[in-house]
Amino acid sequence: MSPSEALLKELRAAKPAAGEGLRERVREIAAQEPAREPFLRRFGLRRFVLVAAPVTAVVAIATAGVIGLSQEGTPVPGRGEGSAPQAARESAPAQDSAGGGADAMEAAPPSGGAALPPTQGRLQRYDAQLTLRVDDVEELSAATQRAMRIARSLGGVVASVSYDSGTSEIGSAQLTLRVPIARVQQAVVQLSGLGTILGQRYGIEDLQPAADDLARQIEETQVRVAELQTQLRQTNLTDTERAVLRSRLAEARRQLADLRSALEGTRAEARLATIQLSLTTEAILESPPAEKGALDRVVDILRWEGLALLYALVVAGPFLVVGLAVWLALRARRRREEARLLAQP
């Protein structure tokens, strides 16, 4: 037996045993043992964290799933931003009744080619803006010519054409077409077929009140002209009176001519609709806004939850680091002190 083994044997054989006095004291202490505390009271911090962390993760994922799956499809933000239809929708004021007195502007969905119908029996100024994409410059040229033919075939005219194809790949054309307002819908449908619709916008201004007012003024002026003519036919007028009446008659006739001209202009405005057609080869919008899938929405929500967690960590991070450093420093100091205390015989 080596000295070490003999030493260990002696140490084990002489193990200190508690005296009866101590046993009694401990027995009394143990007799005070309370009933087992309720489960939640026994739930220490470590167990709480061990349970709370996965539960929180599950709740976060479940929340994202429930919200994501229950939401209706929403357009993907960022896709098509700045595109013609998007811009048109954002800038278009609320649509008023086409028969009302105010302007009515409406941006139609890019997938459609139907224009707002004008109101029959009322004078209206009708403006339409149509933006189309064509495949290439050759297609641009052909589409421009076809647009002009469409306008003429419907009894309209081409007010202006601007064609620009600086390179062989990129080009654009702007046309101002005037077509009879009764055939504007037909025109828009046919023009929409020239390319892929990037945006549509319609404006309707009711001119009927203005025309009615002009008509009323014309009637009043006609009555006044007739009165002045009657007065001039009287024989007892002095030369001065006659000169004044002639001057007033001339003025009334000028006003009458202006009013008739204005009324005719208004009626002419209401006869022809203006279509601003823009053709371009540039792919402003590759595809219509896609509907988000349920999985995309769940991922989006999870991403936001992750960002919120990251934000919380960024805010709380310095405090956690400082707290950890303080805790480590205190622990190191406590251990040094313990080592010093236990180094003594």
Add this chain to the structure above:
Amino acid sequence: MTLSARGTQTRSLSSQTFAAAAEAHLDDVYGYLVYLTKNPLLAEDLAAETFEKALRLWRRFDPSRASARTWLCQIARTTALDWFRSEDRRRRREERAAAPEAADAAFAEGLSAELEAALASLSAAEREVIALRVLLELDGEEAARVLGISPTAVSTRLSRALKKLEERMGHVAV
């Protein structure tokens, strides 16, 4: 069941009562404290204090993390260290630093005078590792948990302590 009739391990005794744990491990706790303090009377007081603390903390005891014996030894060590600290402060206050009370060390009946003297000459840290590994026969992991160090450090500390103990016994014997 008597206090001296103690169980060997309590890892699986999740429903064990405090009284049963106290009965099973009183001698272990007391023996550990005797070695740590070199003072049986003080060890008795500290053991009683240990079980009072343990009773308060019993609801937080998790058998899956450590045995009741290891857990009680941890509390005993903390209790002893608190006592060492207060003694240290008291000695400093009374300007009697570096003059620990020369109480006669008495570890247990049956130890030779040489071994008692050699044990008494060791540091408290050396004696506590001998108590845990030799007397209580804790394994390296359990002893490491009580001491708050790695199992490797426990092994190193035990080896040095035993070597020093042998040397001092040889020195005393000569």
